Amino acid sequence: MSQQTTIRKLAALVNTPVDKLLEQLSEAGMQFSDPDQVVTSTEKVKLLGFLRRTHGRAEQGAAADPVAPRKITLQRKSTLTVGGGRNKAPVDVVVRKKVTLVKPEEGVRAPTAAGEVDDERAEILRKLEESRQRNLDEQQRLAEADRRRLEEAEEAKRREAEEAERLRAEAEVAAAAVVAEDAAPRKAHGHGHPKPAPARDDRGAGKAKHRGSHVMVAGVEDDEGAARFAGQLHLSPADRARRSTARPKRPQRGQQRDQSRTGTGFTRPTAPVVREVAIGDAITVADLAQKLALKGGDVVKALFKMGVMATITQTIDHDTAALVTEELGHTAVRADADDAESELLAHVEDVQGEQAQRxxxxxxxxxxxxxxxxxxxxxxxxxxxxxxxxxxxxxxxxxxxxxxxxxxxxxxxxxxxxxxxxxxxxxxxxxxxxxxxxxxxxxxxxxxxxxxxxxxxxxxxxxxxxxxxxxxxxxxxxxxxxxxxxxxxxxxxxxxxxxxxxxxxxxxxxxxxxxxxxxxxxxxLRAVAEGRASGTVIESSLDKGRGPVATVLVQQGQLHKGDFLVCGVEYGRVRALFDETGSQVPSAGPSIPVQVLGLSGVPDAGDDFVVVDDERLAREVAEQREAKRREQRLVQAAGNRMEDIMAQMGGGQQLELPLVIKADVQGSVEALRQALVALSNDEIRVNIIRSGVGGITESDANSAAAAKATIIGFNVRADASARKVVDTHGLDLRYFSIIYDVIDQVKQVASGILGVEIREEIIGTAEVREVFRSSKFGAVAGCMVIEGVVRRNKPIRVLRDDTVIFEGELESLRRFKENVDEVRVNTECGIGVKAYNDIKPGDKIECFERVEVQRTL
The missing domain is CATH 3.40.50.300 (P-loop containing nucleotide triphosphate hydrolases)
Structure with missing residues (x-):
């Protein structure tokens, strides 16, 4: 196995500095600039010849270097990849060789002549040649080992293919025999097939099976099993056998395939699943879709088909949710009563006692x-x-x-x-x-x-x-x-x-x-005089020094200082009780009105209150009621129906008067809301964007600034921070103490928003009796004013058979020969109509004026 040699490796091999080797290469006529450039064998031989030619001359022309190296060390490193067989990672083996040549001592062998120096250099070159030959022999030996390893891998692949084919045939026979119970062997082996038997070595048990990382499919084209698994040689025989038999044999004609079983043991349903969905008073579309095990888009689509425009995040009421649930094939049931409310109801029913006159x-x-x-x-x-x-x-x-x-x-x-x-x-x-x-x-x-x-x-x-x-x-x-x-x-x-x-x-x-x-x-009249109290809120307010204050009427039991009570969506502990004179009282019995301090907020007038044993129950009931009230508000604001949207699109643009209302007591807020909202009509709508009890705060002023609303304070005033916001944004802030004045002022503000209306009022009518032709004015109508008054600078209309045929203005208005500004009823006059000459006897000239009328509610 040949390896490429760079200048840097060659310098390390001959133990020469890289710079010196580059200089020698340059002197030998070879241009190298980078130490990492590759040096071929031809270039090495060329360099060797150059060094042979120049070495003797260099020694003759220069004195011997006393510190010249006395050793030449030759190093070689080669890398061989071994292994990589079945389920085994390949191993990289690095082979390093070092050859050191030692120069004889001067006393032993000192070159005294040029011939001896050449002999020594020749000996070095001979040893280099021997090293090169040994390297070539090593490379040939390694190549032969790789060839043998490749042949062994191909043989192992052939035997594995034969084993896989045998296992596949056995699995097909087993699947055809037991189709209905094919899950049992899957469960036993984990992959759906019997555990394969160990592979046998046809050529001898002592020979190991190896598989290299560069195995090529060669020489096995005629082997069907090997060709089938040619792309799966990285798998073990068991894995290939499992893949080949993962799909059971197709049943023969007349056999019934088992469709109810899948590869995971899951049984497919034979009929649609009908679910019972518990729905409360309100539910979001997303929650309903989750209970139905459907996508949110499917539920939105079903709502759209029913005529309800709702997004996936909006809230729909119980009736709408029940209808869409039944439309989708499921059953809707009413959700059970809330646990906290049920506990409170049981709590109240437990209160029994002897009734006394009240x-x-x-x-x-x-x-x-x-x-x-x-x-x-x-x-x-x-x-x-x-x-x-x-x-x-x-x-x-x-x-x-x-x-x-x-x-x-x-x-x-x-x-x-x-x-x-x-x-x-x-x-x-x-x-x-x-x-x-x-x-x-x-x-x-x-x-x-x-x-x-x-x-x-x-x-x-x-x-x-x-x-x-x-x-x-x-x-x-x-x-x-x-x-x-x-x-x-x-x-x-x-x-x-x-x-x-x-x-x-x-x-x-x-x-x-x-x-x-x-x-x-x-x-x-009788009531339970002892026990936990219950009653109704008559009025409520927000006192700056005392906090929320509720005037309640006790109807059952005794209300004591320190009791825990839940009042609508508010709860708290009674900190103090006051009668109508402002004096503190320790308790209040049936039919006695008192003021209660200690609630978490201002309750609504008309809410019921109940005394409970602990604060936990009161808080849970209040939070539950608040959540239900919030859901109801969302239902009212969301889910517009298509017919409502069409009606809004068909109608004209409606003006809006936004208001922020703050009053001293809850009853006044309620009354003001009802009275002001009732002022709305088709042209303008009074919108109460915020209302509450207590003084006007900075939050109220910011809300009014965002909506450009008018702030109404009924028996309350704005604090310093709120007044600063009002001055900064130039808001309209008005204080009132009588409800008549509030209604009148809101009417005036709404009238200013409505603006003025242009109306046409007929001020006079003249009948044409005769038509005269004039070279200066054209057709001049001799008329009799039969109604009202005709003025010169006002627009006119010409009517024929009570139908308007021309609209314009007067060119001249004369009484005899004098120009006049107006002519009154039962008076004759001459009228010249500007840019119109087709006037005839019997026509009527209608004089009118346009006036601006303030629009009001």
Whole structure:
């Protein structure tokens, strides 16, 4: 095996510096610049001849070097790859040889003549030649060894092919005999075939099988097995046998192939799998697809076919999810109730105790400014009404008072039309409704609404006819007007108590309290006085110093300081209880309203509260409710149907008035939202982008700046950071304390957004009686003004048979021979129409003007 020799290797071989060898090569007429260049045998011989010719002359022309080398060392290194047989990695063997020639000592053999020097050089050259010959012999020996190894590998390959063919034939026979149980041998051997027997050596057991890494397929073309596995010589015989029999023999005609089994032992289903999918109130499309074991795109496609436009991340409601599940061939079932809610329900049902008589809860309802709060003010001996903004109640007030007839809890509801939800909430919480009607005013819209709320809540009604001290008071008229709403007084044979009183003088107030006590006795009001408390939130607010404050009405049990309670989506521990006077109380029983401090946030008015044993249950229930509420909001915002999108595309562009609302109590926020959203129409939509309880914060101002919204503060103010954002962005911030002013101001803002509308108003009409031709003006119409007034600088239309045939302007307007600015009704005039001469008798000339009208809601 020949190897290429570079200048660097040659220099190391003859023990000569590389630079000196390059110089000698250059002197010999061979140009080499890189030590890594290859030196051929011819170039070596040429260099050797040059050195022979020049060596004697160099010795004669120069003195002997006292430090000349006395040894010549020849080195050779060769690499041989051995091995690489079956499942064995090849091994690289490095052979190094070194030959050292020693120069005799001067005393022993000192060259004294040029002939002796030549003899010594010839001896060196002879030894180099012998070394070269030995190298050639070694290379021939190695080549012969490689040839023998190749022949052995080919023989081993032939025998392995024969063994593989034998194993394949045996496997085919076995597969044909036992087709149905072919999995058993797979399980036993791990690859689906019996373990092959050891390969036999036909030429003798003592001879080893070797396979080189450069085995060529030669000389075995006539061997079918070897030709078949020519590309798999790197595999062992067992592996090749396994690959050859991995596919079982095709069954003969009449035999039934087993289609239910696969190579992995998996049984294919014979029918579609029908799954039962548990779906809650809402679910995302991605989660539904995962439960159905389908791709999200398939579920989106099915929704699209049903007319629901939803992406894979959107949330759909239970009904839509159930429909698409059945459409895809599966069964939808309602998800089980939430564990926390179930635990809370069981927690509440465990509370049982002895029932005792409780005070009645009375709600004062009626039209605005009919004296509801004044009546309650007289009963409580306070001055509540004078402290209300604008003299009207803006939110529910809750009080309990000691009267000669016992303890009575009062709820004072607003009378303005915007506070409908508050009145409805008050009617649901109450035992008795006192309907206050002013004797000098009569039955008004909010009075009728209060009657409807009382009837829907099935609550007994007591009518208090107020302001009988006024001279124009007429209680009989009030009673007659109430008959139209099925409210019949006892004196007329009905079952409704009607009490005439004056909240200003106090006349008849005792009679009202007596009527309330009588009605409470008839109702036999009872409740569990001990145990865990439960009730309803009447009102809530955010106090800057105390945090979230909720006014609650206890309906069962005793509410104590330190109790854990869950209230809607909020929870907490009661830090303090306050009555209506602001005094702390240790506890509150049934029918007693109190203010609660310690909740995690501001609850919604109307939410129920329940006292639980520990904070863990309260927190879990609150978080679960919040998640469900968030899902419901997502369902409302997502999943637009195609018909809704088409309707939006078909309609014109609707303007939008964004608002941010902050109020002092939750009831006022609710009322403002309802009242302002109701102002929307086809042209403009009032969009409440943010609302809440408490002062205006920096976050509220940033939200308004992003949406370019108007900020409304109802009985609240903006803090310093919020005012800075308002000033920076130039936001519209408005403060209010009366709900009438809020509605009026929003109407004005919306009108400014709507802009002005151009309208055409007809100001006069003239009838053409005769047409005159003029060389200066063309056709001049002699007209009689039959309606309104005709002005010179206004546009006109020419009508023939009440159809517009021309629209333009007047060129001249004359009365006799004088030019006039206007001609009034029943007056003759001459009219010249600019750029129109086809006017005829009987035509009408309509004079109009365009005016800008401010658009309003």
């Amino acid at each position: 005070p009645p809860v009375v709600t004062i309802m009626g039209h605005v400014d009919h004296g509801k709060t004044s009546l309650l003010d007289y009963i409580r001996r306070t001055r509540i009404a004078t402290g209300e903004a604008g003299g009207i109640t803006q939110h529910i007030g809750a009080y309990h008072v000691e009267t000669p007839k016992g303890v009575i809890s009062f709820l004072d509801t607003p009378g303005h039309a915007a506070f409908t939800s508050m009145r409805a909430r008050g009617a649901k919480l109450t035992d008795i409704v006192v309907l206050v009607v002013a004797a000098d005013d009569g039955v008004m819209p909010q009075t009728v609404e209060a009657i409807q709320h009382a009837k829907s809540a099935k609550v007994p009604l007591i009518v208090a006819i107020n302001k009988i001290d006024k001279s124009e008071a007429d209680p009989s008229r009030i009673k007659n007007e109430l008959l139209a709403h099925d409210i019949v007084a006892e004196e007329f044979g009905g079952d409704t108590q009607m009490v005439e009183l004056s909240a200003k003088t106090g006349d008849g107030v005792d009679d009202l309290l007596e009527a309330i006590g009588l009605q409470a006795e008839v109702l036999e």
